[in-house]
Amino acid sequence: MTHDGFNLRIGINPIGWSNDDLPSLGGETPLSTALSEGREIGYQGFELGNKFPREPAALRQLMAGYGLEVVSGWYSGCLAARSVEEEIAAVEPHLRLLAENGCKVMVYGEVADSIQGERRIPLNKRPRFRDEDAFKRYGDRLTAFGRHLLGHGVRLAYHHHMGAYVEAPADIDRLMLHTGEDVGLLFDSGHAYFGGGDPVAMLSKHIDRVCHVHCKDVRPAIVRHARNRHWSFLDSVLNGVFTVPGDGAIDFAGIVAVLRTHRYHGWLVVEAEQDPALAPSYAYAQKGYRTLRALVDGAPLQEVA
Template sequence: MSWNVRIGINPISWSNDDLPSLGGETPLETALSEGAEIGYEGFELGNKFPKEPQALADKLAEFKVACVSGWYSGMLAEGGLDDEIERCHAHMAKLQHNGCKVVVYGEVAGSIQGQIDTPLAKRPKFTTDAQWQTYAKKLDAFGEHLLARYGIRLAYHHHMGAWVESPEDVDRLMAETSSNVGLLFDTGHTWFGGTQGGHSVDVVAQLRKHVRRVVHVHCKDVRPQVIQTARNDNWSFLRSVLNGAFTVPGDGAVDFRGVLTELHQAGYEGWLVVEAEQDPAVAPPYQYAKLGHDTLRALVNELGAR
């Protein structure tokens, strides 16, 4: 009996949206052709993909890959619900047209994730119960709207440099919201977000706490020594990326067997997306994308055979 999950990839392995100088010269078609050749079933979107819904569908069909999802830059931490509902329409309609079931919600209001010279210690934080509750209420309502209007689940991406970064932040967000707010569980950001004072978080145990809320998964591996140095020296998120904090599954310290076992036992059905911000000049995209795919495929086949 096979396990009903699909393996996709984010084009960030070939070209980086936050740091366009990384792989900026690489055509979209290179990523699509190489990803399809490796065996990936779908791609998350990046800034080189067509913006018009049918043009996007046509481009993906050319390479016989699906549209997995796409990052949405949310502003609910500082903005209003009505403005967000209006602002999101073009993006959500594009995802809906291309058969997506989830949207990657990344909170960018006040975030420092794209600022290469701003250390992670300066990230924004909710400091009162009222702030958490106000934010959660807007997220819940937004998630309800997306599901009713577009048939798309909100997959909240906890992210370095943003309001929800640490495992404790994720715990609080999940406690304050309903199932209208799904969790995008990112293995790399979980490890990085939990690395403080010489200690790292147990990624599998953190997943276990919230696995029933997980609607999307980003599979990043980590280089713990780089992350520890980033914490000790108070690097920015992008400086951490440039120095190799992240890599693909099979090339770092994350227990992906444990992660996938938890997802399998919980009945997760959806996408497993390889997303590893690296400098393509240092980490050849095809080689690393293949390692990530083959690592996940072997584990999925093994678990599905049980």
């Protein structure tokens, strides 16, 4: 906690060491490397990846051995295509894993019709709801599902994401309009920029619903190439569209200022998928941590150069 009462924790996703969607990017790196290096750098917790145990007690024991917390974990939701009852049945093991490890939020990523994992499909082919009524029905299902999660002490943190139904600023506006307070927003700085928005403005607009924050930076020239050359999401990642805070163009000082003003209490999670052969995992994870730590603590940014 800083002198002004601003209190949050800084965590990381293991994707900078080992990418779940692109195993060629660090797939050979053991989970122990990510956990030991992350803890050494100063991170307090990790989001889950596919190398983590899926049994609650085993996960708790693993993380306790490193002195780390479980921050949250991605859930591949399909409420754009199936009922609330079906989703509740599908989520049960993941919900139990998170709840029994003290997580307060669940990262919800809509994967129905999503092209985010399809390397041959350009981003401009992403799915869209056919009309406002379809979006509203989707929002109603999300709200009911979010209410179920809250009954177990976990809040739905909706991840706006490239290649999915909710990508652009207008999509996020409609999502917030058509869902109730039981649905929280995961603000992702990199996807906000890549999706065509101003990250600081977007965060400010929806701060009352933000319950989780992903911190990734962007390389604007690669964003332009991705759009102009009709790249897929995965090709954009392979070409280096994302990086860690402090290594790109996003105004993280502005982001932290908004969070400070509104007394955000939660996690900042560095999540910057890129090729560890080109962006060494430890060095980049350290740069991301030092950038955020300095901003949170109110230290001059030049100290983290």
